[in-house]
Amino acid sequence: MFYAEKYDKVHWVGMNLAEMESVLNQMGEPKYRAKQIYQWVYKHQINKFERMRNIPNSLQERLKARSEIRSTVLNKVTSNPNSTTKKYLFTLLDGGSVEAVYMKGRRTTVCLSTQIGCAVGCRFCATGTMTYQRNLTAGEIVEQFLYLQNDNDSTITNVVFMGMGEPFLNYTNTIKAADLLNDKNGINLGARRITISTAGIVPKIRRFTDENHRYKLAISLNGTSQENRGQTMPITETYSLDSLMEAAWYYWQNSKRMITFEYVLLSGINDSKADAKQLKNLIGGLPCKVNVIPYNEIGGEYKRPTDEQLQIFLTELDHARFTVTVRQSQGTTIDAGCGQLAVKTTEENDD
Numbered sequence: 001m002f003y004a005e006k007y008d009k010v011h012w013v014g015m016n017l018a019e020m021e022s023v024l025n026q027m028g029e030p031k032y033r034a035k036q037i038y039q040w041v042y043k044h045q046i047n048k049f050e051r052m053r054n055i056p057n058s059l060q061e062r063l064k065a066r067s068e069i070r071s072t073v074l075n076k077v078t079s080n081p082n083s084t085t086k087k088y089l090f091t092l093l094d095g096g097s098v099e100a101v102y103m104k105g106r107r108t109t110v111c112l113s114t115q116i117g118c119a120v121g122c123r124f125c126a127t128g129t130m131t132y133q134r135n136l137t138a139g140e141i142v143e144q145f146l147y148l149q150n151d152n153d154s155t156i157t158n159v160v161f162m163g164m165g166e167p168f169l170n171y172t173n174t175i176k177a178a179d180l181l182n183d184k185n186g187i188n189l190g191a192r193r194i195t196i197s198t199a200g201i202v203p204k205i206r207r208f209t210d211e212n213h214r215y216k217l218a219i220s221l222n223g224t225s226q227e228n229r230g231q232t233m234p235i236t237e238t239y240s241l242d243s244l245m246e247a248a249w250y251y252w253q254n255s256k257r258m259i260t261f262e263y264v265l266l267s268g269i270n271d272s273k274a275d276a277k278q279l280k281n282l283i284g285g286l287p288c289k290v291n292v293i294p295y296n297e298i299g300g301e302y303k304r305p306t307d308e309q310l311q312i313f314l315t316e317l318d319h320a321r322f323t324v325t326v327r328q329s330q331g332t333t334i335d336a337g338c339g340q341l342a343v344k345t346t347e348e349n350d351d
């Protein structure tokens with residue numbers, strides 16, 4: 001009942017200015033009201049109509065009767081006293097759940113989800129073990145950002161679309177959410193501070209290139225041959241490693257922007273000296289960055305490599321033509337590390 005009532009309402013987060021103008025036009029309101037509401041929602045990031053000081057009380061009441069600013073409810077925040085990373089659980093309008101992660105360090109980065117569950121099914125990923133339910137709307141994606149910003153003093157400087165879901169299988173809403181985050185008249189986060197990470201949806205990499213988006217592009221590589229990558233990433237059967245590398249080159253040749261390859265290091269799977277050598281061959285002269293991520297175990301068959309093995313792998317990459325960084329994921333103690341997001345049942349969460 002509660003959800004059915006809410007479904008009938010318009011939600012302002014997720015709308016761009018033109019859409020707000022259209023809704024207000026239907027209400028018989030002048031165009032400039034849209035700009036005012038847009039700024040309250042995205043620039044001042046308020047969540048109550050009463051706080052819209054330049055909106056007359058009568059209009060505030062009409063807005064309240066037929067709309068809500070946000071559609072999701074913040075359900076739970078998980079933190080650890082020894083860490084500045086926090087995990088946020090949201091309940092959506094239809095009862096579904098998603099998670100987002102806040103990480104404070106030299107930069108303040110948030111990791112946002114784009115789908116409930118994920119159909120890509122990477123074998124090392126906790127989200128991949130969840131059934132895919134649906135795409136998030138642009139509003140549901142941006143709301144994660146707004147709640148995380150409201151709940152923390154430090155200004156969010158970076159956004160990564162690396163939470164639950166494959167962003168490029170929810171392409172339109174992901175790009176719309178990124179555009180809303182980036183808009184100078186609203187949240188105003190620089191385009192190069194927004195990273196979209198894909199498991200390798202080749203046609204969408206090409207579309208992203210053709211549309212000339214300025215957001216950073218990251219590709220989860222995690223393997224160095226068709227067979228090796230296919231072992232952990234079944235998507236490789238649909239979009240081969242060759243076609244993925246061709247798309248990466250296409251992106252570079254057309255945009256002159258560097259891709260980041262994420263390489264989750266899995267013990268005994270892709271972490272040998274030979275794997276590192278093969279990685280150099282695979283990438284060749286493509287200008288890029290490789291981000292090596294020692295695996296965060298989720299209790300399955302895959303293991304994190306030892307520090308010694310990590311070192312062997314990195315040493316082999318010493319003279320690679322690309323830049324190599326190592327990401328030691330924050331938040332692993334609260335299952336908020338890379339690849340660890342999966343909404344558990346209430347019982348499990350409450351343990």
Ligand code: SF4
Pocket residue numbers: 118119120121122125126127128129163164165166199339
């Ligand atoms: S790593 Fe990303 S694409 Fe792969 S299953 Fe997990 S959420 Fe989906």
